[in-house]
Amino acid sequence: MDTEMRDDATGALDAVRALKLGDDIEGWLGALWGKSASKGGGTANLLLGHLLDTAAVAECMWDHYLAPWMRWRLDQITEGRGKQFFAWICGIHDCGKATPAFQSVDAAGAARVRSAGLTWRTASLKRARWRHDKAGGTLLNKVLGAEWGPDHTRWVWPLVAGHHGAFPDTGVLRSSQATGEHQGRGADWTKVQRALVDVYTRVLGYADVKEVRPVASLTKAEQLALSGLIIMADWIASDHRYFQGNDDLSEISLAKARQRATAGWHALGLRGGWGALPLPAADEDLVRQRFGDQARPFQEQLVSLVRDMPRPGLYVVEAPMGEGKTKAALAAAEVLAARFGFDGVFLAMPTQATCDPMYDEILEWVAEFDPVLREQVGLLHGKHRFNRRWKDIWDPSEGDPDDLYGSVDEDDEYGMGPTTMAEERRGPALWFLGKRRGLLSGFAVGTIDQLLYAATRTRHVMLRFAGLAGKVVIVDEVHAADVYMRQFLTEALRWLGQAGVPVILLSATLPPSQRQDLVDAYLSGTLGRSDVHEEVPEPVGYPCVTAASVKDGEPVVRSPEKQVASWRASLPVELSWLPDVSDDGAAVADAVREELVDGGVALVILNSVDRAQSVYLRLRKTIDGEVHLLHGRLCAAHRAERTTDCLAKLGPAAGPKRPRRMVVVATQLAEQSFDADADILITDLAPVDLLLQRIGRLHRHAGTTRPDRMHTPRVLITGVSRDGRKPTPRLLPASEAIYGAFPLLRAAALIRRAAGDVPAARTDETSGTWSVPADVPRLVAEAYGDTDICPDTWRAAEEEARQQAAAKDIKRGEAAQAFLLTARRDWGRPTLAGLHYGGSAGVGEEKDLDAVVRDGKRSVEVVIVRQAPGGYAALDGTRIGVHGEALDERVTEAVLGGTTRLPARFTQVAECELSPLPGWSAHPWLKYTPALVLDEAGAAELGGFYVRYDLELGFIVRRNGR
Known part of the structure; x- marks a missing residue:
């Protein structure tokens, strides 16, 4: 059960006095700042206040956002106090700001802290940088180690140390910054840091830190999902429009933080997906109910199978083109969500072009549950702005999609980016449009890249994984992933398997060896081992389903024994x-x-x-x-x-x-x-x-x-x-x-x-x-077999080509290892410490991820415009300003319609020679996009090539002449 938090000590000052900490501690806690005045709406926000704000946001997330499975798991490891623990772990994330390294950053804040009696040697702080996330992990490891012992401390401290997007290894706890001036020398800093944790803990209703101790651990994948949720709570609580600065300790309380959090939550329009979904009756035809067509035998078989599985698992669905695989998967997803507490669906498609029609289908599907859910469906690919239905639902009238709603930049130690949106939202929560947040929306359709990104060792990967972990994940056309992409796909399956996330893989043409690899990856994650191999039986007939799960600690792989006929007769x-x-x-x-x-x-x-x-x-x-x-x-x-x-x-x-x-x-x-x-x-x-x-x-x-x-x-x-x-x-x-x-x-x-x-x-x-389709399984098996x-x-x-292909596959598979979320040697480690060894493995920008997961040379998107008398024109001829200004929505649409991805050979020259037009500097959609300016004849020289855009043929490249 979920024990309600005690409200007998919701005031921070009351907690200080109840703990008899003394006037010095009271003064110090009343000076330590968490958000500077410039980042807090004109008034600094006390550190204790920001911790409580974040905890209060976490309560809103628990009540209105978290998937039931996460609530159940947190209740399991805390004997029914999951909500209280979730609020505590989210709020404690910034405890590392109670250090000289952070308190010295803002001049006004530093002066106030020094006046209260906490000091440091400024010269020593300049010798090295010490981020407050690492400082927080160090502080929490020390405090919890003394109160909890090592078992639970070792998996909790990385959640704090990684809240700016990367998990350091245990060596950070022994670094010179962790033990020196940066962390805080002397008894005073030790006292105030411990007092911050104790007071915060008391205000949240715990008697002391020891009472917070869980009785069991989360798996590493569950820790990764929880880490993403902590960041989400932090980013929301960093929006100064709803969490304005407060520098008076006597005004800091959990009750007031809850008022601010509730107001901000509703103003942002945040919510999850289904919530608790009722289990459909066993005799209910979900395909007919949701889509209007009577379920085909194969669709009935899949839905029946997921009803019988003892726990979430992997389902490999193989059926002919046009058989209705996606509708069967969505019906199965509804049953899985209801049975196991998942809150939505992510549907991964092979390309941007295939996403758009599927987005329309998902909009209609979720409306069968509640029309309001249409506003919770994200479309996750780079061209979503050109989808009319997405634009009608989601497109903001103003504002920068990268800066919406309190995104704390990973390099911003103490503040947040600008926000420009209106105070009150009616409709979808535009907060989900920010970087890395799309998967956090209730439902999502996107390219498979979105799933693969969640398996890369990159900053803030935990946000992507948190979005996946609350959903049923469906991957369409899974065969389309080549050997390089499959490294990321199998890595994602390992993590999803360990988190207990149900995954449905769809294909019409899946080679048997790939089926085996995908099943092994999911089971390896579920069992927490890297070497699981459970022989997959040859499915009976076509269409067919293979189900993989774990029962009593042992892998179970099965396929229904009864063969069902294809809906479409073979031709x-x-x-x-x-x-x-x-x-x-x-x-x-x-x-x-x-x-x-x-x-x-x-x-x-x-x-x-x-x-x-x-x-x-x-x-x-x-x-x-x-x-x-x-x-x-x-x-x-x-x-x-x-x-x-x-x-x-x-x-x-x-x-x-x-x-x-x-x-x-x-x-x-x-x-x-x-x-x-x-x-x-x-x-x-x-x-x-x-x-x-x-x-x-x-x-x-x-x-x-x-x-x-x-x-x-x-x-x-x-x-x-x-x-x-x-x-x-x-x-x-x-x-x-x-x-x-x-x-x-x-x-x-x-x-x-x-x-x-x-x-x-x-x-x-x-x-x-x-x-076809009767011969499909045989043809695919022969093509990829040894016969x-x-x-x-x-x-x-053929033999020479086979050897070349095998060597290339090995090389490409090894190349992917540098970017995978987990190194092979580290899969068995039980905590997130050291996950980001080597930083981000060379992936510095979001735009680089496309090339990373697809093993391609990075390509560049440009907006093609034309020279025109006195200025420029969009590709379709619409006149724009003398410096490229797009003065209204119609003109902006015309300009953006010229977005084109250049062949990879032009990436380097485009990045060196092309830039946005001067008039685009203030436009949220254009200011980052380089312009390829064609002359009035529609041509340009680029990297020694003659290029032009033909309205019929598209982008044309010629090496010599025109």
Whole structure:
């Protein structure tokens, strides 16, 4: 049970006197400051006052934000006093400010402290920096060590020492700063530091510090989540609009702190997700109730499975494209949340483009519980501003998204960044828009990167993990993570497993070896070991579910024995070769024209932007119908508009809007989670799992009217040829650079079984077939297994490619180790001390994280603008000010619509040569973004290249001439 805090000593001065600490202590506590006057709204805030403010915020978080599972765990380790302990640990975070190193920072505050009788040698303080977070960990380790003993002290002190974003190792406790002038020499500093802890503890209702001692420990993952919640409480309590300065000790009390915290909490509009969710009845069809469609057999099976599991676990869901995996996962998430006390859902998608349509679905899903919950759904990717529904709900009318609501900068020892938002919020809590806070919102849809960031050894990683730890985590298209990204994915699974967070992984094409690795990672975390290997049985049928959990301390992995049929009957998909490895894609364009002579919809997926642009150019004037181009070098506005247009015409609700003849030429953007229906697919060769994903766009929606010759789904495989000089196929260089030769040769071998050998030129060779989705598990298993599938004449080239791929995978896996949250040798350590060894492993900026988790060269986003007479114009021609000023919302939207990510080759030159326009310096969305200024002809020189932006083709790079 949750024991209520005693209110018999809520006044700080009352506690000082009740403890008989004396006049000196009273004077010292009345001088120690926690927020300077400049950071406290004009009046300094006493340190004891800030601790109580933070504790009072923690109480609001307990009542209105914390997931039930966290409350249950804190109650477990404190024998029912979880709320009181949570408030205490959140508030004690800044005890390290009771040191000379901190008190000397502000001149006015320092003078007051000296006048009260606490002194220091200023010259000694200048020799080295001593942050108050480390000082707090040192102080708490000393006090708790004397009162609690080592068992619980060793996991609690790092929570304080790490509250500015990084956990130091135990060596910090023995450093010269920890034992010298910086920490405070002499009896007076020892007395006042202990008195601060004792008085604060007494005001919170404990008799003494010994009474605070837990009876059990949290796991390391639970500690990480708690650490993030401590930072959240601190940041909220640092907002001087609701926690104005108070330098009178007689006015400091828990009762007044609660009044301030309650007012601030409601003004900021903060809240969690579901709260306590009732368990749906066993016979309730959640899919029908939430989505309107009767549950399919596979969806029923997943929901039934999660009802029966003894504790939260990992669920690997494998089902054909279009089977309804996401709806099944959301229904299962509702059951898991109700059973095990989770407060929301994070849904991770493979790309930004796939996030937006899923965001719309999640908005409608949460509204089935309560329409107000729409305002708790975050969209977490860099282009969310261009999503109209997100903008309607979340977009602030003014203010800097990086400085909203009391974000204490990690390098700001004693204050907070500026806040500019209105005093009262109606609707979503914009506080969640600040850096690193998106996952803390009640529900979230974002790229998988958001999950991977929570597995990096970076500053404030605990905020990201705290957001995940209160939710059911769903990862869609999990197969899309390559070997490098999987290092972070498995690291995240280890931490989530140890925190007991349920995770649902979705895939249509998951290799068995990856399934095994993912299960082992989650179970390793759950059992607290790094070497768990529990053989995963081969699932029965397809679709299928594998469930992994722990029972009585032992791993349990099982899959339902009953096979369920796929909702969508398998179709024979005809495969044939379209040999072409040219940059211009001439053969591809010719084939499209030939195939669509009687009408139909063709989807052309090519592996490079240059090839897609070239094919589009060849088609746009020779096809009597619509031709669309989609790729990653389009500006934000064009990419969003074209994606929306294609889905409207080819999506499940297209109906009469479906054109008679249409071509979509795309890169990998259309490979997965692109809910469009094509009559015929022409695709560059890709690894089998990705090729099958592309085939998933074929004949996707029931009831679609098709031309007579398009009644059978067909795939033309291009990006491969034979030149007669060597036995192995000739691969498109761009494809080989992206995927490597080995998986492409394996894919070509499987296609060869159906369609015959790769011809040197296009022939009328009879097509072969794959039965999709029935053949999907077999094809993926063969492609990534050890079975010999390549012809004998390819064997030598295949073996060489295999060795190269294996060596590259080992190298990439090792490269990721430098950035993983936990070093392999440290996984078994029970506390967070030393987690951030080596600092942030070289990751200094948020923008660097994209490259870190995707093993890519860091790329730069720019806003493209044009020179215009007397000033500048946005990419769409909208005139802006002479210095680039965007004077109203419409103009700002036009300017931001020109946001484009440059190819990685331009990163260094862009960072050196490009900068925001002068008129953007005061604009929250533009002031950090460099401008690429094109001349009036729409071109520019950049790094020795000629670049331009074509309104149809997107960003174009030419090395020589125009």
